[in-house]
Every structure is written in C-alpha cells, then in structure tokens.
Amino acid sequence: MKVLVPVKRVIDPNVRPRVKADGSGVDLANIKMAMNPFCEISVEEAVRLKEKGVVTEIVIVSIGPAQAQETIRIGLAMGGDRGILVQTDAAVEPLAVAKILAKIVEAEQPQLVITGKQAIDDDSNQTGQMLAALLGWPQGTFASGVTKDGDKLSVTREVDGGLQTVSLNLPAVVTTDLRLNEPRFASLPNIMKAKKKPIDMKTPADYGVDVAPRLTIVKVAEPKKREAGEKVADVDALIAKLKSVGAI
Amino acid sequence: MAVLVLAEHSNSALNDVTAKTVAAAQAFGGDVDVLVAGHHAKAAADAAAKLAGVRKVLHVEGEAFSHALAEAVEALVVPMMANYDAFFAPATTTGKNVSPRIAAKLDVMQVSEITKVIDKDTFERPIYAGNAIMTVKSSDPKKVVTVRGTAFQPVASSGSASVETVAAPAGPYLAAFVSEQVQKSDRPELASAKRVVSGGRALASADQFNQYILPLADKLGAGVGASRAAVDAGYAPNDFQVGQTGKVVAPELYVAIGISGAIQHLAGMKDSKIIVAINKDEEAPIFQIADYGLVGDLFKIVPELTSKL
Ligand SMILES: Cc1cc2nc3c(=O)[nH]c(=O)nc-3n(C[C@H](O)[C@H](O)[C@H](O)COP(=O)(O)OP(=O)(O)OC[C@H]3O[C@@H](n4cnc5c(N)ncnc54)[C@H](O)[C@@H]3O)c2cc1C
Ligand SMILES: Cc1cc2nc3c(=O)[nH]c(=O)nc-3n(C[C@H](O)[C@H](O)[C@H](O)COP(=O)(O)OP(=O)(O)OC[C@H]3O[C@@H](n4cnc5c(N)ncnc54)[C@H](O)[C@@H]3O)c2cc1C
Numbered sequence: 001m002k003v004l005v006p007v008k009r010v011i012d013p014n015v016r017p018r019v020k021a022d023g024s025g026v027d028l029a030n031i032k033m034a035m036n037p038f039c040e041i042s043v044e045e046a047v048r049l050k051e052k053g054v055v056t057e058i059v060i061v062s063i064g065p066a067q068a069q070e071t072i073r074i075g076l077a078m079g080g081d082r083g084i085l086v087q088t089d090a091a092v093e094p095l096a097v098a099k100i101l102a103k104i105v106e107a108e109q110p111q112l113v114i115t116g117k118q119a120i121d122d123d124s125n126q127t128g129q130m131l132a133a134l135l136g137w138p139q140g141t142f143a144s145g146v147t148k149d150g151d152k153l154s155v156t157r158e159v160d161g162g163l164q165t166v167s168l169n170l171p172a173v174v175t176t177d178l179r180l181n182e183p184r185f186a187s188l189p190n191i192m193k194a195k196k197k198p199i200d201m202k203t204p205a206d207y208g209v210d211v212a213p214r215l216t217i218v219k220v221a222e223p224k225k226r227e228a229g230e231k232v233a234d235v236d237a238l239i240a241k242l243k244s245v246g247a248i
Numbered sequence: 249m250a251v252l253v254l255a256e257h258s259n260s261a262l263n264d265v266t267a268k269t270v271a272a273a274q275a276f277g278g279d280v281d282v283l284v285a286g287h288h289a290k291a292a293a294d295a296a297a298k299l300a301g302v303r304k305v306l307h308v309e310g311e312a313f314s315h316a317l318a319e320a321v322e323a324l325v326v327p328m329m330a331n332y333d334a335f336f337a338p339a340t341t342t343g344k345n346v347s348p349r350i351a352a353k354l355d356v357m358q359v360s361e362i363t364k365v366i367d368k369d370t371f372e373r374p375i376y377a378g379n380a381i382m383t384v385k386s387s388d389p390k391k392v393v394t395v396r397g398t399a400f401q402p403v404a405s406s407g408s409a410s411v412e413t414v415a416a417p418a419g420p421y422l423a424a425f426v427s428e429q430v431q432k433s434d435r436p437e438l439a440s441a442k443r444v445v446s447g448g449r450a451l452a453s454a455d456q457f458n459q460y461i462l463p464l465a466d467k468l469g470a471g472v473g474a475s476r477a478a479v480d481a482g483y484a485p486n487d488f489q490v491g492q493t494g495k496v497v498a499p500e501l502y503v504a505i506g507i508s509g510a511i512q513h514l515a516g517m518k519d520s521k522i523i524v525a526i527n528k529d530e531e532a533p534i535f536q537i538a539d540y541g542l543v544g545d546l547f548k549i550v551p552e553l554t555s556k557l
Contacts, residue, residue, distance in 0.1 A: 038493075094358070120377065123376070129344075129347075129348035130358075136422075142344075157341075160341045214386060220383075228538070230540065231541045239556055242501070242522070
C-alpha cells in the first residue's frame with residue numbers, strides 16, 4: 001500500500017524560542033530549523049513498514065515556505081520515495097493543513113497517512129484527527145505500536161491511563177507518539193541520493209483550499225518567570241524549609 | 249448561548265478534570281450542559297449532575313462509548329452542536345483525540361489547551377512548550393476548545409442538574425476498541441495529585457526507580473511522574489511522563505529527582521507551587537526554577553529524606 005507522510009518544518013527542539021519584543025510572535029529569524037521530531041518518527045515508521053513489505057511507496061508532503069523542501073529532503077534521505085511541497089509563506093492552521101492533505105489524499109489514494117501527534121511549535125495536536133474526520137476515516141492517535149493485521153491496522157495508543165489498542169479499517173490515519181520508534185539518521189550516501197528524488201511543487205490554490213486563518217494572534221508574551229529559589233545544605237534543612245511553607 | 253462540555257470519566261466515576269472544564273465553560277458564559285457518553289456510566293452521569301452551575305447532563309449509553317472511541321463521539325456530538333455555540337473538552341488524551349474531529353466536521357479551527365478565557369472569542373494558550381503565551385481570537389461562529397485542567401479551579405459538587413437520556417448513534421464505526429493495559433494503583437492520579445514525586449534518567453533502572461521513588465511518593469501521599477528519558481528507557485510506564493508531550497501537572501509540591509530540567513520537562517511542571525530538585529550537578533537547569541535545591545547523590549539523599557519524613 002501507499003503511505004502519505006506529512007512533515008512540518010519547525011524550530012529545532014534544542015533551541016530556546018524567544019518572544020519578539022513587539023508581541024507579534026516568536027522570533028524565527030536566523031533560528032535553526034529542523035523536522036518536527038514527531039514527523040521524524042512518522043517517516044521512520046513508514047520506512048520500517050516498507051522494509052517489512054507492508055508499504056510499497058512513501059510520499060512525503062509538507063505545507064510551508066520554500067525552505068520546507070529541505071525538510072522533505074530529510075524524509076527522502078530517510079527512505080521516502082518522492083515529495084510534494086505545497087508552498088506558502090502564510091501561517092497555515094491545522095484545519096487548512098488538513099483540508100490540503102485531504103485533497104492530496106484524493107489525488108494520491110494512499111491507504112495510510114502517518115502524521116506526528118503534535119508539532120512542537122504550536123503544540124496544537126489536531127492535524128491528523130482533522131484529516132481523518134474530513135476523509136471519514138478512522139484514526140489511531142498517539143501510536144506506540146502499529147501492525148497490519150489482514151485488511152485491518154492494529155494501533156497501540158499511549159493514553160492517560162496507560163496503553164490502549166484499537167483496530168482500524170483501512171484506509172486510516174495514524175498519529176505518532178515518542179515511543180513508536182527511534183528515527184534513523186540519514187546517511188551521507190542517502191542524502192546524496194535524496195537530492196535526485198522528485199519533489200512536486202504545488203500551491204494551496206492548486207487544491208482550491210482557502211487557507212485564510214480563523215485565529216488571529218492578538219499577542220504573544222513571555223510566560224511569568226519563575227525565580228530560582230535557594231540551595232539547601234542537607235535533608236534536614238530541606239524538611240525544615242518545606243515545613244515552614246506548609247508544603248509538608 | 250450554550251456550551252456542551254465533554255465529561256472525562258471511567259464510567260463508574262467522574263474524573264476531576266471535568267469540573268475544571270465546566271469552570272472554563274462558565275468563564276466563557278451561557279448555559280453549560282455536560283455530555284456523559286459511556287457504557288454503564290450512570291454513576292458518572294449522576295456525579296456530573298452535582299457539578300455546580302450545570303444546566304443539564306446528557307447521558308448516552310453505548311458499547312462504543314466504553315472507551316470513548318473518537319469516531320463514535322464525533323458521530324454523536326456533531327449533530328448535537330446545532331444547539332450549542334461551543335464545545336469544551338478537557339485536554340486529556342481523550343479530549344485531544346476527539347475534539348479536532350468535531351472541529352473539522354463543523355469547519356472550525358480548534359483552540360487547543362487554553363489556560364484562560366478572555367471573552368467569548370479570545371483565549372490564552374501556551375505554545376513552544378510554554379516558552380510563549382499566545383492570546384488568540386477566533387473568528388469562527390462556533391468554538392471548539394480543549395482546556396488545560398491545571399489552569400482552572402474545579403466547580404463545587406453542590407448542584408443538582410437533571411439527567412436526560414440521549415440515544416446513541418447507530419454505528420457501525422470504522423474503528424473498534426480491542427484492549428487496554430491500565431496500571432492499577434492506589435496512588436493519587438498524576439494529573440490531579442496535590443503532590444508529585446518524579447524520577448529521571450539518573451535512576452538508571454526500573455528496579456531502582458521503584459526502590460527509590462515509590463517509597464518517597466508513598467510517604468508524601470504523592471502521585472508518581474517521570475521524565476521522558478526515564479520512560480523511554482523503560483524505568484517507568486508511559487503514562488508517568490510529565491512534560492510538553494506528556495502530562496501537565498501543577499501540584500502544591502513537585503519533587504524532581506535526577507532530572508536535569510530540559511525545557512520539554514519544565515513545560516509540564518513549572519506551574520507547580522513549590523518545586524524541589526535533587527540533582528548531583530549543581531549547574532543542572534532544574535535549579536533555575538526550583539524553590540529548594542539539594543545538590544548531591546540521590547541514592548543517598550532520597551532514602552534519608554524518606555526515612556526522616
Ligand atoms: C507565533 C506563531 C507564528 C507563526 N508563524 C508562522 C509562520 O511564519 N509560517 C507558517 O507557515 N505558520 C506559522 N504559524 C502557524 C502554524 O505553523 C500553524 O498553526 C501550523 O501549520 C499547524 O499547527 P501545528 O503544527 O501545531 O499542528 P499539529 O496538529 O500539532 O501538527 C501535527 C502534525 O500534523 C502535520 N502537519 C502540521 N502542519 C503541517 C504542515 N505545514 N505541513 C505538513 N504537515 C503538517 C505533521 O505531521 C505534524 O506532526 C505561526 C503560529 C504561531 C503561533
Ligand atoms: C519532541 C520532544 C518532546 C519531549 N517531550 C518531553 C516531555 O514531555 N517530558 C520530558 O521530561 N522530556 C521530554 N523530552 C526530552 C527532554 O528534552 C530531555 O531529554 C529529558 O527531559 C531528559 O530527562 P532527564 O532529565 O531524566 O535526563 P538527563 O537530562 O540525562 O538528566 C539526568 C540528571 O540526573 C542527574 N544525576 C545523575 N546521577 C545522579 C545521582 N546519582 N544523583 C542525583 N542526580 C543525578 C544529572 O546531573 C542530570 O541532571 C522531549 C524531547 C523532544 C525532542
């Protein structure tokens with residue numbers, strides 16, 4: 001089966017984001033960007049399914065600026081077969097991303113879409129579920145295990161109480177959680193090979209999707225700073241302090 | 249104006265976070281109804297009816313609701329929304345699973361994990377692992393919102409709303425619940441515990457995690473948490489993970505043991521009232537937000553602390 005993997009270009013998870021002084025957003029100028037870590041896990045899962053012979057073709061999609069091609073190339077170097085960039089410099093909300101992805105699904109007819117559970121910039125945790133609803137497909141969110149079981153997909157999910165397993169009719173959407181796998185690093189030869197893999201360039205207009213935002217950012221502010229407290233000398237001093245503030 | 253709140257429950261009991269989500273819905277304004285969709289969930293519906301200020305409880309019974317299957321909850325809620333201006337769900341794994349489906353079907357952009365209601369269009373929510381707080385205004389006619397429980401005070405259980413039975417949609421659904429692995433524990437639930445003791449990579453094994461962290465937690469009557477590193481390494485189960493991509497907690501007391509204090513971990517606990525850090529590295533970033541820091545070897549300090557409490 002064919003699988004579609006949407007990947008997002010985000011701030012590198014090791015970089016500490018700074019709020020812009022004018023409160024309009026987070027300063028991303030000259031900041032190191034990377035593939036969203038959950039999207040790396042999605043690509044890895046697709047590649048493993050291909051290595052197992054379950055998946056025949058992996059299409060990597062990103063919706064974002066021209067530089068998102070680099071993010072797609074990483075996915076191609078990890079084992080993706082070809083890419084689609086839906087190029088836009090606008091801020092695209094999960095609902096619009098899901099609508100574009102739904103159109104791509106219509107054109108590509110994959111049996112499976114694997115998205116990350118959340119992007120580490122906006123932390124929305126929506127896109128995969130929205131896509132599933134728009135397509136009328138079942139979903140297995142926050143996946144820590146995915147196996148094909150005849151014509152069904154068995155997905156183990158990380159939920160608040162522990163783990164839950166659901167069985168999905170295909171086609172389906174899966175969103176990945178941290179423990180699903182450990183993504184591989186793309187090797188240099190694979191990075192070179194990925195440069196020759198095709199990336200289709202599209203725009204939101206090609207899919208007839210209105211990406212006008214529904215949410216406007218009124219302001220983005222620094223959270224309340226927490227002051228560092230004090231170091232205590234030993235366990236007795238700690239207990240005394242905790243008693244004095246009524247914490248124990 | 250009316251708001252539909254999705255209750256979080258275990259069929260036999262109502263989860264605390266429901267009362268907090270009701271509080272957020274009341275801050276939004278209008279009549280607040282609570283939807284209890286479950287299987288043999290009368291006890292949860294009755295508990296929801298006691299939440300102060302609730303107009304009525306809508307109780308739906310069906311096997312597909314025993315584990316809140318997203319596809320089934322979507323089929324149930326979307327037609328109901330004709331009568332509501334907003335849908336509020338707790339930002340639990342259940343709420344996060346179903347709400348975006350409902351939003352997409354209503355053609356609404358969801359506002360995720362709000363920490364404050366400013367007015368009926370405007371909300372505050374943390375982004376970038378809590379490193380920035382965004383105020384967003386929604387232009388959608390109906391709102392779909394998930395609520396961060398730690399940011400709202402629960403409403404009291406002093407009400408007496410009526411309970412109305414609503415028919416379940418016919419199904420069948422394209423997904424089915426198969427099984428679950430739930431750790432049964434007598435300890436307080438992590439997300440709502442008044443005290444939390446968390447262990448990190450420094451614990452070095454599941455045995456040591458259990459041997460050092462659990463007795464201290466029990467002494468304090470605390471819930472148990474862990475860093476991602478400890479969960480990834482298998483020292484603690486996945487539902488213990490505190491952080492940006494795990495659970496968000498804000499207890500009266502949070503004790504971080506052998507945890508360095510990465511921003512992703514801080515995102516899940518920095519709103520705790522008192523933070524204690526025990527770490528052998530005096531430069532560990534966790535000390536920058538801890539009220540009380542103790543530098544030293546946890547394998548010596550923790551047993552001593554446990555015995556002296
Ligand atoms: C302060 C601020 C500044 C912003 N600035 C910009 C900006 O300069 N440019 C801009 O484009 N947007 C900007 N945005 C908007 C933001 O990028 C969108 O909200 C985002 O596309 C969707 O949210 P999410 O990634 O949190 O979704 P989630 O639902 O958390 O994402 C989950 C998964 O969906 C998939 N996915 C999500 N988005 C995409 C995508 N674009 N392409 C492919 N797959 C995807 C991935 O698999 C991802 O793992 C900004 C937002 C804020 C708050
Ligand atoms: C996409 C993404 C999402 C993430 N989400 C989360 C999340 O939700 N939650 C989370 O926690 N992390 C998350 N992380 C991981 C995070 O970045 C850190 O890697 C993780 O929190 C580190 O865990 P730790 O503090 O236990 O381990 P380490 O950083 O290795 O710290 C161990 C600490 O123990 C101390 N130590 C060692 N031995 C002793 C001893 N004998 N006595 C006392 N102290 C000792 C060390 O000095 C050190 O400070 C995420 C990362 C990414 C990329």
